[in-house]
Amino acid sequence: MNIRRLASLAAATAIMVTACGSDKKTDSTAAATATTTAATTAATTAATTAATATDASAGSTPDSAEIPTGDGPGKGATKVGFIFVGPKDDYGYNQAAYDGSQAVAAAHPDLEVVTAENVPEDDNATRVMEKMISDGATIIFATSYGHLDPALKVAEAHPDVVVVQQGNFIQGDILPNVGTYFGTVYEPVFLAGIAAGKATTSNKLGYVYAFPIPQTIANINAFELGAKSVNPKAETYVVNTSSWCDPAKQAEAASSLFAQGVDVITQHQDCTATITKAAEEAGKMVVGYHADASALAPKGWITGSEWAWGDLYNEIVDTAIAGGFTGSKFNANYRVGYKDGGNPFVQSKYGPSVTDETKALIADQLKLISTTGSPFTGPILAQDGSTLFAAGETPAYADVESKNTKFVEGVVGEIPAG
Amino acid sequence: MSLLSEVLTGGIRGGTSINYAALGESVSERSGVVNLGTEGSMLCGALAAYAIASETGHPWLGVGAAAAAGGLLALVHAYFVLSRNANQLATGLVVLFLGLGLTSLFGVDYVQALAPTFKPYAVPVLSKIPFLGGVAFKQDPLVYLSYILVPLSWWMIFRSRAGVLLRAAGERSEVLATHGHRVKPIQYLSVVIGGMFAGVGGAHLSIAYTKSWFENMTQGRGFVAVAVVMFAARQPFKVAAGAYLFGAALALSPALQSRGYGINQFALDAIPYVVTILVLVVLGRRRAAETPEGLSKVFEASTVG
Numbered sequence: 222m223n224i225r226r227l228a229s230l231a232a233a234t235a236i237m238v239t240a241c242g243s244d245k246k247t248d249s250t251a252a253a254t255a256t257t258t259a260a261t262t263a264a265t266t267a268a269t270t271a272a273t274a275t276d277a278s279a280g281s282t283p284d285s286a287e288i289p290t291g292d293g294p295g296k297g298a299t300k301v302g303f304i305f306v307g308p309k310d311d312y313g314y315n316q317a318a319y320d321g322s323q324a325v326a327a328a329h330p331d332l333e334v335v336t337a338e339n340v341p342e343d344d345n346a347t348r349v350m351e352k353m354i355s356d357g358a359t360i361i362f363a364t365s366y367g368h369l370d371p372a373l374k375v376a377e378a379h380p381d382v383v384v385v386q387q388g389n390f391i392q393g394d395i396l397p398n399v400g401t402y403f404g405t406v407y408e409p410v411f412l413a414g415i416a417a418g419k420a421t422t423s424n425k426l427g428y429v430y431a432f433p434i435p436q437t438i439a440n441i442n443a444f445e446l447g448a449k450s451v452n453p454k455a456e457t458y459v460v461n462t463s464s465w466c467d468p469a470k471q472a473e474a475a476s477s478l479f480a481q482g483v484d485v486i487t488q489h490q491d492c493t494a495t496i497t498k499a500a501e502e503a504g505k506m507v508v509g510y511h512a513d514a515s516a517l518a519p520k521g522w523i524t525g526s527e528w529a530w531g532d533l534y535n536e537i538v539d540t541a542i543a544g545g546f547t548g549s550k551f552n553a554n555y556r557v558g559y560k561d562g563g564n565p566f567v568q569s570k571y572g573p574s575v576t577d578e579t580k581a582l583i584a585d586q587l588k589l590i591s592t593t594g595s596p597f598t599g600p601i602l603a604q605d606g607s608t609l610f611a612a613g614e615t616p617a618y619a620d621v622e623s624k625n626t627k628f629v630e631g632v633v634g635e636i637p638a639g
Numbered sequence: 640m641s642l643l644s645e646v647l648t649g650g651i652r653g654g655t656s657i658n659y660a661a662l663g664e665s666v667s668e669r670s671g672v673v674n675l676g677t678e679g680s681m682l683c684g685a686l687a688a689y690a691i692a693s694e695t696g697h698p699w700l701g702v703g704a705a706a707a708a709g710g711l712l713a714l715v716h717a718y719f720v721l722s723r724n725a726n727q728l729a730t731g732l733v734v735l736f737l738g739l740g741l742t743s744l745f746g747v748d749y750v751q752a753l754a755p756t757f758k759p760y761a762v763p764v765l766s767k768i769p770f771l772g773g774v775a776f777k778q779d780p781l782v783y784l785s786y787i788l789v790p791l792s793w794w795m796i797f798r799s800r801a802g803v804l805l806r807a808a809g810e811r812s813e814v815l816a817t818h819g820h821r822v823k824p825i826q827y828l829s830v831v832i833g834g835m836f837a838g839v840g841g842a843h844l845s846i847a848y849t850k851s852w853f854e855n856m857t858q859g860r861g862f863v864a865v866a867v868v869m870f871a872a873r874q875p876f877k878v879a880a881g882a883y884l885f886g887a888a889l890a891l892s893p894a895l896q897s898r899g900y901g902i903n904q905f906a907l908d909a910i911p912y913v914v915t916i917l918v919l920v921v922l923g924r925r926r927a928a929e930t931p932e933g934l935s936k937v938f939e940a941s942t943v944g
Contacts, residue, residue, distance in 0.1 A: 308854065310751045339743070339854070427897075432904075460896040463908050468849035468856050470893070473649055477893035480645050494751075495851045502758070502850070517753070635901025 288536075289545030294398040295360045295383035296544030300333040301325065302353035304340040306365035307466060311492040313511035314465075314528070318364040318387070321530025328535050332542075333357075342367025350375045354382055360541050362534065363387065366434070373399065383541040388436070390554050390622075397547040402533065404566035405558030405618055406436060407443035409526035411596035412568055412583050413508045414447025416524045417455075417485045419579045420506055424454045427483035429474045429496055431465045433636045435622040437489045442609075442629045443596045444487065444508075449631050451582060458483055459634035466492040475499040485523065497522075506574070513569045522572035533557065533565045556618045559591040595621075603627035604635075645894050646887050647774045652848060654886025655782045656681065656840040656857075660864035661882050662785075662792050663836025665873040667713075669796060670829035671809035671933025675731025676716050677837045678861025679738020680709035684838025685845035686742045686749065689852040693754035701754070702781070702842050709838020710831045712738050717830035721823055727937050735861070743854040750852060757781060757847040781843045785879075788836075792875040805829055809931030837861065863915070870919035872929050877922075885915045 309319035319336065326334040335358065337349050346368050350361050354375070360383045363372040369389040376384040376399045386401045417426050426448055430437045441459060448455035458478055462470040471488070475496050478486060487508035488496050494517060500507035501518040509515065509525025540549050558564045568587075571580060590596060599610035604627060610616065616624055628636060660677050667674050674680075684705035692701030716734045719725040757779040766776035775786075796802040804825055807815045812822040844860070845852050863885055871877035888911035895902065 308747060308750055310747070311853075312751060458897050458899070460893045461904055462893075463904055464858075466853060467858055468851050468853050469653065469844060469858065470889075472849045473653060473890055474893040474897075476649065477645065477890070477897045481897045483897075492750075492851075492853055495849050495853075498850050633899045634896055635899070637901050637904035637907075 288539050288543045289549050291544040291547065293383075293541070293544045293547040294381050295541030295546055298332065298359040298383075298538070298542050300335065300353075300356065300358040301360040301362070301538060302350065302358040303334070303336045303362045303364060304346060304349055304353075304368065305336065305338045306340060306342060306368065307338065307491050309336070309338050311466065311494075312497075312514050312517075313493045314491045315364070316512055317528030317530060318362075321528070321534045322362070324531030325534050325538055328531075329538065332538070340365075340368070342371075344371065346371035347374050350384075351378075354379055359383065360538060361385070362537075366436075369401070383537075383546050385537055385551065395553060397552065400537075400546075400551045400553055400555060402537065402551060402555040402557075403436075404528075404533075404564045405556060405621070406526065406566045407439045407596055407621065408559050408564060408590055409566050409568040410440045410510075411443040411447040411590070412586060413487070413524050413526055414444035415451050415583050415586060416571075416575055416579055417444070417487070417506075417508050418448030418450070418452035419576070419582070420523050420574065421448070421452065421455060421485045423482045423484045424452065424456060425481065425483045426455060426457045427475075427478035427481075427486040428457050428459045428488065429471060429478070429486070430459060430461050430489040431463065431491075432461065435625060438628065438636070439622055439625040440489055441632060442601075442625055445629055445631045446596055446601065447586075450586075451579075455631065457632045459628070459632060461637065462490070465490060468492070468495040471495040472499055476503075479503050479505060487525075506572075509569050515570065515572060518572075520573070523575055524571050525569035526566055527569045528565055529567050530565050532563060554619070558618050559587070560618075562591075597621060597624070602630045604630055604632060606630075642894055642898065644770065644774055646890050648777075649890025649894065650883050650887025651775060651782060652778060652886065653889045654883040655778075655785050656844040656848065657860050657864045657867065657885055658785050658789070658879050658882035659840030659843065660837040660861055661867045661871075661878045662788060662875060663833035663840075664865055664868045665792065665833075665875060665878055666796070666805065666836070667830045667833030668868060668873050668934055669805050669809045669931060670826045671812070671931055671937070672717070672720055672826055672830050673727045673731060673865070673934065673937055674713060674716055674734075674830060674833055675728055675862075675865060676712065676734030676738060677731075677833070677864055678857055678859070679735040680712045680834040680837035681841035681844070681857045681861045681864075682738050682742040682855070683708040683712050684841030685856060686746045686841075686852060687838065688842030689752070689754050689845040690746075690749050692756070692846050693749065693752040696755055698755050698757055698846050701846055702839060705838040705842035706835040707838070709841065710835040713830050713834020713837070714827075716834070717827050720830075721826055739855060746852055746854055750854075752852070754846060754850075754852075756850040779843075779847045781839070781847050785843075789875050789879045796875065806931065809933040811932055837864070840864070863912075867915065867919065870916065873931075877919075881915060881919050884918060885911050888914045 303322040305315040305318055307315040310316055322334055322336055340346050340349050362385055364387040366388045369386050372384050372386045376396055380398055384399050388403050389401055391401055428441050445457040460474040462474055472495055485506045486500050488510055493514050497507050497514045497517045501521045506521045506523050507518050508523050512527050515522040537551050540546055595615045597610050597616050599614040600612040601610040603609045660681055664677050687708035688701035688705035691704035692698045719730045720727050759777055759779050762776040766772040808822050808825045815822050867881035871881045892907040
C-alpha cells in the first residue's frame with residue numbers, strides 16, 4: 222500500500238518537474254553558457270567599454286557612438302531576457318530572434334542572456350517574464366506580435382525594468398520603460414516581388430498568410446507592387462491558414478495554389494520549411510521569408526527576406542545599460558527602414574535562376590527606396606478602384622501600416638470579413 | 640483542376656491520417672475501451688516516423704517506428720485502464736498530454752532535420768480512370784495502404800473469429816470468460832492495435848503529407864478521429880467516409896480562397912467540424928443496440944450523481 226502510494230507520488234512529481242522545466246528548457250543551456258562566460262569576467266569596466274566599442278564598429282547603425290545616458294530603467298543591467306512564441310529552430314521568425322539574442326550575448330560577455338521558447342501569447346507570457354525579472358533580469362524582449370499585452374502588464378508592475386516588444390504598436394500613452402520596435406518588412410518584400418515578377422512564366426504568384434493584420438496586408442501589397450513594376454500582368458493569389466504555423470494547412474494551401482497555376486510562392490508564416498519544401502518538390506519557385514531556407518530549395522529559391530536582429534538588439538541593450546532608455550528613440554513605436562540605414566530585415570541571397578538583369582533592377586529600386594522613394598509611392602489603387610495612396614504621395618514609415626487597409630489591384634482574393 | 644476534384648483529392652490526402660486513427664480507435668472501442676489519447680499516439684507516431692526516417696534514410700522504417708511509438712503510448716493507456724481500473728476518459732486525456740509533452744521535448748532537434756518522404760505514385764491502370772483515377776489513385780503509398788486496411792478491418796471485425804472475440808469482449812465479457820477465453824489480453828491487444836494505427840496516421844501526416852515535423856502538428860485530428868468513430872458507429876466503411884468528409888471540408892478553405900472567394904476566415908475554419916457532425920449524425924443514427932455494452936458502461940459510469 223505504502224510503496225504504491227510512494228511510487229505514484231514520485232511519478233506525479235517527476236511529471237510536474239518535467240512539465241515546469243520544459244517551459245525554460247533553453248534556460249538551462251543558455252544560462253550554462255552565459256555563466257561560464259560571465260565567470261571569466263570578474264572584470265572590469267575596461268572589458269565593458271571594450272565591448273561597447275567593438276559594438277559600435279561592428280554595427281552599421283551610424284549613431285551607435287552617441288548612446289544616450291542617464292538614470293533610466295535597465296541601467297547597469299546584468300541580465301537580459303528574451304521570450305519567443307515558437308521554437309528557436311523553426312527556420313523562421315523565432316530562429317531569427319534567437320540568433321539576435323545570441324548576438325547580444327556575444328557582444329556583451331558580462332551580460333547574462335536568458336531565453337524562453339514556446340511562450341504562448343497569453344498570461345503564460347506574463348508568468349515567464351515575471352520569473353525572469355525575479356531572477357534578476359532588468360531588460361526584457363518580448364518578441365511576438367501577441368506578447369504586447371502581457372509585456373505592458375509586466376512593464377507597469379516593474380518601472381525599473383525595460384520591456385520592449387517586437388512588432389506591435391502601443392496605442393495611447395507610452396510608459397517610460399516600454400517601447401516597440403520593428404523593421405520595415407515590406408521593403409525587402411517589395412524587392413523580392415520584383416524578382417518574383419521577373420521569374421514567373423504563368424504570371425501567377427502565390428502568398429500564404431495567417432491573419433490579415435496590417436503588417437501582412439502591407440507585405441502582400443508590396444509584393445504585388447514589386448512584381449507589377451516589372452511585369453504588369455502579374456497577379457498575386459492569397460490563401461490564409463488562420464495559424465502562424467500549421468504544417469498541414471500550409472501543405473494544403475500550397476498544393477491548392479499550385480493547382481491554380483501559381484509558379485512562384487511565398488508566405489507570411491512563422492515556420493517556413495513546409496511550404497518551401499512543397500514548392501521544391503512541385504518544381505515551382507519560392508521566395509523566402511523570415512529566414513534563409515535556400516538549403517531546402519536549391520533549385521527553386523529565388524530570393525527572400527530575413528532578419529538580422531543583432532545590431533538593433535545590441536543598440537537597445539546598450540541604450541538601456543547606459544541608463545538612457547527613457548525618452549530615447551526606443552521609448553516609442555520605433556520603426557527603422559532602409560532610409561535610416563539600419564533595417565534589420567534584409568534581403569536574402571539570390572538563387573541560381575535569378576538573372577543579372579533582375580539583380581540590376583532590384584539594386585536600382587533599393588537605391589530609390591533608400592532615399593526618396595517607397596514601395597507605396599502613389600498613385601496606388603485598391604482592388605475596388607479606390608485610391609489607397611494619392612499620386613505623388615510617399616508615406617512615412619509610421620503611416621504605412623495604418624494606410625494599407627485594402628489589397629491593391631492585382632491581388633486575387635478578398636480580405637476575410639469579420 | 641476543377642474545384643470538386645481538388646477538394647476530393649485534398650480530402651483523401653488530408654483525411655488519411657484521421658482514417659488510420661479512426662480505424663484503430665474502432666477496434667479499440669469494439670472491445671470496450673475508449674482511448675481519448677489517440678491524438679497523443681498520432682503525435683508520437685509523427686515524430687517517430689520523421690526522426691527515424693531522417694536518421695536511417697528509409698521512410699518505411701519510419702512507418703514501423705511510428706506504429707511502435709503509437710502502440711507504446713496506447714499500452715500506457717491500456718495498463719492504467721485495464722489493470723488499474725482508472726477512469727477511461729481521464730486516463731485518455733492524461734495520455735494525450737503525456738504524448739504532447741514528450742514529442743514537444745524530444746522533437747526540438749527534428750524541426751530543422753530533413754527526412755526522406757513518400758512521393759505520390761500513380762497506380763498504373765487505375766489512375767487512368769476518368770475523374771476517380773486522378774482523385775484516388777495519384778496519392779502516396781500510405782494512402783493506398785489505408786485503402787486496403789478499410790475492407791480488411793471490416794472483414795476482421797465482422798467475418799473472422801478474432802472479430803467475434805473482439806466484439807464479445809466489448810459486448811458482454813462475462814460470456815467470453817465463461818467460454819474459457821481471457822478477456823484482458825484481447826482488450827490489451829485491441830488498444831495497442833488502435834495506438835499502432837494512430838501512430839501510422841501520424842506518420843502519414845509528417846512524412847507523406849506535410850513532409851515536416853512541428854510540435855503539436857496534429858492540431859486536434861486525433862479528437863476528430865474519436866468523434867468520427869462514435870458517430871459512425873464503429874463501422875470501418877462509415878468511419879472511412881467520415882474521415883474523408885472531414886478531409887474534404889478541410890481542403891475546401893484553401894481551394895475556395897485560391898480561386899478568389901474571401902469568405903469569413905473563421906467560418907471556413909469551422910465548416911469541417913460542423914459538416915462532419917451533421918452528416919454523420921444524420922446518416923449514422925445511433926441505435927442503443929449498436930453500442931457495445933462494455934462501452935455504454937464507460938459512459939454511464941462517468942456521469943455525475
